[in-house]
Amino acid sequence: MNKVDLVIIGGGPAGMGAAVAAYDAGVRDILVLERDHRLGGILEQCIHNGFGLHRFKEELTGPEYAWRFEKELHARGIAYRLNTMVLDITPDKVVTAMNSEEGVFQIQAGAVILAMGCRERPRGALNTAGTRPAGIYTAGTAQRYINIMGYMPGKKVVILGSGDIGLIMARRMTWEGAKVQMVLELMPYSGGLTRNIVQCLQDNNIPLLLSHTIVDIHGKDRVEGVTIAEVDERRQPKMETAQYVECDTILLSVGLLPENELSKKASVPLDPMTSGALVDQRRMTEVPGIFACGNVLHVHDLVDYVSEEAEIAGRGAAAYLGISGENYGAEDQAHITVKPAKGVRYTLPQRISAVEDTTVFFRVTDVHKAVKVVVKADGEVIQSRRRPRVAPGEMETVNLNAKTLADCTGKTLTIEIEEV
């Protein structure tokens, strides 16, 4: 069987970022496997700008951001294979893949980085009775139709869900001549970035109806309209508010889910809160030598953070392989558990296995103004920081330095939100 030091699954921004970082940490024998006909991942269909503000201090479109990383790969001569689908990974890191030239082949990897990204939540999210006429798409599918295939899925559109992809598609379809009637959001607040609400909806006079949902879809072969209604605090539709809205297309923008079928095959334990792997500060899963980064690990709203995380995983894999000469191995030396507490939905990483500077990413459960982010070790406050505003749609961080962590070995750290 062919042996490769580091096999990376997925050639999106996470896979490419991890490959470059691992190379720069000394790994030379790297192979990136990508099922699509080009590198770049989902960014290739995200043609709008706003990528890379943190990282490059300029606003790039998705394909331009991806190209920056692809060039880095080429400059280092890092090997990759396109049109190659990974079918299986075993816990001892045998990767089975397939393409039309080589058929099915196996590689024994020294370390593996999972970077398969995420997919949209399936249509099931739409809880309406009755038949399903044509004209219902997820926002990401519509994005692919328009931006890659050059085909407009409809003329009169209602969007359910105010996640960023839905907001971006509202503007995209308006600019292309469609009429976007409205965006409906079940929750009393939008999950999208303020910037997108302003530039995609307000700019184009598209109403955003919070606490609203679709209760019925009309039309036999093709969508002809929807009945919408306001919902109460328990998110039940108030039928007295029901009204009919004409449309030929419904876009569903109802969130993303990490794509972890392969991780499960490799017996990688998952966190039910993130739907991604449980990892340590280097992004190593509970299976030694298997790392994860990007949207397969937890859903990111900014690709800049994907790149940052990919670099952590890339360097982590180099350290695991013993190539970068760092003091890091499969052995847990610190035994620190990280857990979400009041007002926090999840933390990442979920454990810290070595005493070193660590950034913990987390998401809050609700929108708050003026809060304190409090870190406790076995119930005792070790760090506290004010934040002017937190929201579930925006990832938050706390930095824990090695000095602080040295006193925490064997303990459980919790992160919580306190109103001030």
Add this chain to the structure above:
Amino acid sequence: MQQEIICTNCPMGCHVIVTLEGDQIVSITGNTCPRGEAYARAEVTDPKRTITTTVGIIGGGVLPVKSDRAVSKRRISEFMEKIHQVYAVRPVHIGDKLIEDLDGDGANLVATQNAE
């Protein structure tokens, strides 16, 4: 007259209040930092946006493109009509100009993806 502008420069999303007398700005309040003032001023006088869209490629396929500078938001539909009339020819590379001086103010339409 007062206009409320939500600053989108950072996640704070300050609600900035611009007070106008005729088309003269008399005060700007509610911003937490100077970037908010500059943004609100531009929003009230001549808001600008970057256009991102696609054009067809001769022989099939589509090519993502953008205006290499922000252009006047009020004229976007006019620019879109102009953009819909151009086609790209392979090979085309990131940064290649497809329309020079799209808005009469120096913004060009450029490719944002490679098509060999």
